[in-house]
Amino acid sequence: MLIIDSGIGGLSVLNNIKKNFPNINYIYMLDNEGFPYGKKKKKFLIERSIKIINIIKEIYPIKMVIIACNTISTISLPILRKTFNIPIIGILPIFKPAIEITKNKTIGLIATRATVNSSYIKKNIYKYSFQKTIKVIATNELAIIAEKKFRKIFISNVKLREIFQSWTVLSRQPDTIILGCTHFSFLKKEIQKIFYKPINFIDSGETIVNKIKKYSYQKKKKKIFFYALNTKKKYNNYYFF
Template sequence: MKVAPSAPLLFFDSGVGGLSILAPARALLPTAPIVYAADSAGFPYGTKSEAEIAARVPALLGRLVERFRPRLAVIACNTASTIALSAVRAALNIPVVGTVPAIKPAALMSQSRVFGVLGTDATVRQPYVDRLAAEFGADCTVLRHGSAALVQLAEAKLRGEPLDPAIAKDALAGLLEQPGGDRMDIVVLACTHFPLVEAELAAAAPRPLRFVHGGEGIARRIAYLTQGQSWPSSPPPGKAVFTRLDGSVATLATALSDFGIDEMEAL
């Protein structure tokens, strides 16, 4: 099927976390048209029930695809991906890329055979995470901890607000203080918000830890699925779409501009 050069890549998240996926994708596909959609009316996802997310995400993506006609959609949210990815793929007639916790690379890298999975409460309890841990980290101790506060920290950082260092410290303590935490050498950032505060996490760590996430791998997957397609000769202005456009969203304008997004509108 021929794809128009103007057909965008659609990135979807509950908030700004998906920007950690958008950044490496833009590095590989610098002239790609971008629509970044944030479900600000439903934020945050990590404290919602599976049923709420399973109903909300496919419906919203259906509306977004109908409106913007993207060539590909990225669910740039671990919580939404681990719960709703299969339903979204069944509902849409375009390729859909999900973001799942980077447990496989963590298991390959860990020297101590103990690594942590730091995500939202909803992500870390998913059977999908159980399956990944069993398949790729069967010989490892896999610690898990959910932090809603760390999601809020990432949002606050992009709004330019003062940051409380205790939030990152507490999130890491949730892993380090578990049995085996003293041997943990790698932390999987299993929420797309968390790479945005990786520097704060590293500063809060009592000893050097390696942080891994799937952004670069997802970018390579996007490039693979769109290879041979036509792109504009220069990047058009990126567009951000919010399910609720209010004053708090306006404070993100500077940060969004840093990611090549200069237009904002409501869904």
């Protein structure tokens, strides 16, 4: 199984997969050379993801690919499925659970600019905005902050408050936030501190296990490989590149 993300965001997805499928062989690709994906053009993201899959396929007999990145999934998933004859599972921001659990009928979606501008997001916002109020923040900075936290680099609370300022000034703040990027799952505690009431976080990465179960894909041994496209810099047993 190949799991792809631009950085550490997909590690939260990997952890969920490991807990539920302990006998699968894993290859985790941190494409730090292409990070952050949220700033990249559609053409780059499509070509990049195809290139990564082809590189790994030449080395290992990949049976399934997990796109652990909302940006690539919202933009490239249909094309990837047409390009490759193996299961390609993506992670997409999910709206329905947020619609069901919100108490004050105000939902927040935070994602990269590329994800927010995708047709998938625009269609879902149009679909559900008739039922609830959906507030959107498009930012590429939060993924960078998550990477810094993982590397134990100081995170500025001032910067976080700037990102969420358009929500914190609302008289009715979102009580449910859809995390539209796997990186954001590492910042739940920091985000919660910004708001005066408890937040329900909708993390689409947690749904990936059910999607994998549909394919009933199992192997006997587990092995995790980390590959670099460019430089190799080791940090706590992970390779960043």
